[in-house]
Amino acid sequence: MLHDGNMSAPVLGKKIAKISAIFTKKMTSPMSTFFSQVNAMTGKQEWVIKAENYDYHQEVARSAYADMLHDEERNKKYYIGLKKAIQKMHSEGKKANVLDIGTGTGLLSMMAARCGADSITACEAFTPVAQCARDIIKANGFGDKIKLIPKRSTQITVGPDGDMSHRANILVTEVFDTELIGEGAIGTFHHAHKCLLQEDCIVVPTAATMYVQVVQSDFTKRFNKLQPIKVPGCDDIIPPNDVTNCPGAAAVHDIQMDQLSHDQFQPITEPEKVFWFDYSGKSEIKFSDKSMKTTTALQSGDCDAIFMWWDIQMDLDGDVMLSCAPRWGHPEPKNMQWRDHWMQAVYYPPSSCTVAKGDQVNIHSFHDDYSLWFDVTKGETKDFDTEHPVCTCGVHILYSRGRIGMLNDSHRNSVYANALRKVLQPGSVCLLLGDGSFLPMLAARLGAQCYVLETNHIARRVLEAYCTRNALTNVKVINKEPSEVTEGDLDGHKVDIVLAEPYFSSSILPWHNFHMWFAMKELTNHLRDNASVLPHSATIKAIGVEFKDLWKIRAPLGICEGFQLGIFGQLIENASELADDNVEAQPLWEYPGVALTEPFDLIKLDFNKPPSSQGEICCERSVNFMSEGTCNGVALWIDYSLDQDNTCANTSQTQDNTSAHITTGLFEKATIGHQLKWDPFTRQGVHLIKPSNITGSNTLKVNSEFKLNTGDIDFKFQIL
Known part of the structure; x- marks a missing residue:
């Protein structure tokens, strides 16, 4: 039953309805304003009318709070952890003074109130959510029990005239993401212990453990490294050396790992613990750290990827654990909570490593205060430092993970090559519309003269490097928009075939790639009367x-x-x-x-x-x-x-x-x-x-x- 402060259920319901109506009125105000934006379909800059507080609405709509609140395991285990922490303080004859950092809706603070906390301070920096939390707390009858501070925790002051009159002895917070540390958890805990908490405090959660597993996976590798493109009846299109040797980017590739089938990866190692984060304050949380874990290869293969997940310990005894592991590493594989706010992550080692079954495998793990990176070596290897991997070839800056996978799709490339073979004639002139496409190289390999409109300097650099590596002299890259193209840019030629995948990096929804259709209107004077379009x-x-x-x-x-x-x-x-x-x-x-x-x-x-x-x-x-x-x-x-x-x-x-x-x-x-x-x-x-x-x-x-x-x-x- 709700702790309602002598409020009956009907009265509570009316209060909630009233507050909801106030928010509805605020959110649907007839006031509006003009915004400038690029139309993804037409490519044109345009003025559109949007609600006056459009950015406010978008920020609220994009927040992941609702997804977290549907995570029943998370909610229940935080509740248990809080209850145990408050009971422990009371059993020692101490008051339970709770600090809730990043309160969101106020849920964890209200849990603390129901568990009998003596004082509760909650902070929330996201203004619209802080206001909403204040009203939720009041509507549930805890308005006089919970003090809400609309600030970041690092801005809170402590003292007689401060935001908090005294330090807290219980901290509850959920400042984690798929990478565990990507939302600044290390800095948050470090500051809280230094400025906001007593030395004998209890933290919920009290610790976290990070696990990694080295795998061979042709499937995940396709999201990271560009492979040779096979052209039926012609030489393959080979990536330049700087693409092949690039260490890639350390950017996390977060996925729902349980959707990988067993034939899409083969474990090279067992899951291994690589980092342990002590949030209790008993030991220092390092802003940067490294570890080397040595294990044995389960089978022979290439070390294509490193899978990562974590678990958190919700109580001091270690009885209440929450795991984000995939099914094969989960302590309760038949009773797993689905969640989208914490997934699993794939990282790609910057160096290549092939092992035989029984080989010694060394997993090198690194983190700074916001990010992670990993590498794999074999045999007798000393622990070593490595810098955060940085893309040197341009591909990992230019393309998303999905786009790299798309360019590596051999079936897709074969269909395009065969379609081109059907329509190309000796001396055909092709014009490519799209971002970072390899179609011009396919057409050039089949004998066409190709022109590419590409205004992104990194994309031009990558395409020109590919053409040089593959001796394709019949591809010309033009640094212009369609409306700017002249007859001279096309060397006096008329275009026989307009090529498109279609793909544009600015596209979000599938039909945004119809931009090529609108761009073609700007090129009408450069097309032959019987010019064809691929796709049709x-x-x-x-x-x-x-x-x-x-x-x-x-x-x-x-x-x-x-x-x-x-x-x-x-x-x-x-x-x-x-x-x-x-x-x-x-x-x-x-x-x-x-x-x-x-x-x-x-x-x-x-x-x-x-x-x-x-x-x-x-x-x-x-x-x-x-x-x-x-x-x-x-x-x-x-x-x-x-x-x-x-x-x-x-x-x-x-x-x-x-x-x-x-x-x-x-x-x-x-x-x-x-x-x-x-x-x-x-x-x-x-x-x-x-x-x-x-x-x-x-x-x-x-x-x-x-x-x-x-x-x-x-x-x-x-x-x-």
Whole structure:
């Protein structure tokens, strides 16, 4: 039962409703202002009208608080840890004075109040959340028990005239991310012990342990190192030496590691403990540290990647542990909590290392106050220092992990090569529209003269290095936007073929890559009358899905551990309505879901016809649900047809490569009631909806509207 300060449940409910209404009014104020932004589809700078506090709304909507509050294991174990800490202080005849750093909704502070803490101070630097926490605390009846300070913990003063009259002897905080230290946890704990806590304090959590595992994995390696591109009937396209020898970037590659199948990686070592962080204050937390762990290779192979996860100890006794391990390293693999705010991480060693079974393997681990990096050696190796890896080739600066994987996709490259072989003629002139594409090298290897519009100096450097390494003299890189191109830039040629993957680094949603279609309008005078476009056409497709877990990141927030947090749920919902599109980008290969409908077509585009001639494209589709279940999302993606008849020259031994079809979505046929298989190197669009139980009599209705004058695509979804 809520600690309500003699408030009845109906009265409490009315107070919460009243405060929610106040927030709703604030969030939906009719005031508006102009914002300047680049339209991802058209590429044009434009002025748009948005809510006056748009940045405020967006910051609230992007916060991950709601996802954390749906993490039941986290909430319960923090509750237990707090209860034990408060009981221990009381058993020693001491008052329990709690400090909650980064209180968010005030949940942990209210837990402390219910557990009998004598005083509670909470701090929250994010202003809109701090105000919301204040009202949540008051609505739950703890307004006179919890003091909320809208500051960073490092700004809190202690003393008779300070924010806190005395130091706390219990600290509870959740300042962790997938890397454990990426949100500044080391500095937060260090400052708290120095300035805000007593020497005999208890900290919840009291410690953390970091684990790593060296693996061989062709799959994860494709996200890091560019591989040679095979061109049927021609020499391979080989990466330059500076790309091959680059140490890469230490940037974390966070993934839902449980979605890796057993055939996508092979363990080289067992999971090993590499760092232990003592938050209790009994020993110093180092701002930078290193360790070397020596172990034995379980099998022969290449040390392609290092998997990392951590666990935290919630109490002094070590009885309450929270693990972020994947299934094969988890203490309770059959009872694992799904979470998206703490995942697992992949790191890539800067040096290559191949081992034989039984070899001595040395795992070198390093951290500073915000980041981690690792390396692997074998045999007798002394502990050594290494600098934070920095990309020297430009690839890891220029491309996202997914983009590197896309460029390494051998099937995709074969389909493009075969499609090019079909349309290229001796002396063909090609023009590439897109960012950091290797299509010009494929076309040049097949004999075409290629022109590339590339304004990014790093991308130009990478492409020119590739051309030099592969002796491709028939590729010219032009540092201009489409509207700036002159006849002289093209050496007096008219363009026979416009090439695009399409891919643009500014794209977030799949259809943002239609930017190439709009850019083509600027090049009309440079194209032959019969010029062809590759890809020829595109189709936006959709499917109704029952996601196993992904829906939880947008699930409504109400009661959490007995506390009413509906005010915060309303705050996020209102902010999202004002700041978010109703379709977001997600790497769906990481989020299991089963098909409830057949895939269906929405909008079809012919890239050989300029957008200005097609006006507005509208589509209304209703499809039947083919299985009973719970529909909680609709996935959307793009299928591209590279040529008009959607077939390629048959130069490959595999039948699939004769189809001139590229997808950013499903790479296996959808089967009703079975798990969907998604392209792992692109992000799909997803509309998450309130879970709805459906039967075969229900239908999914989708309305699509493509406004060609603005490049905006709007979707409306409805279950009938």
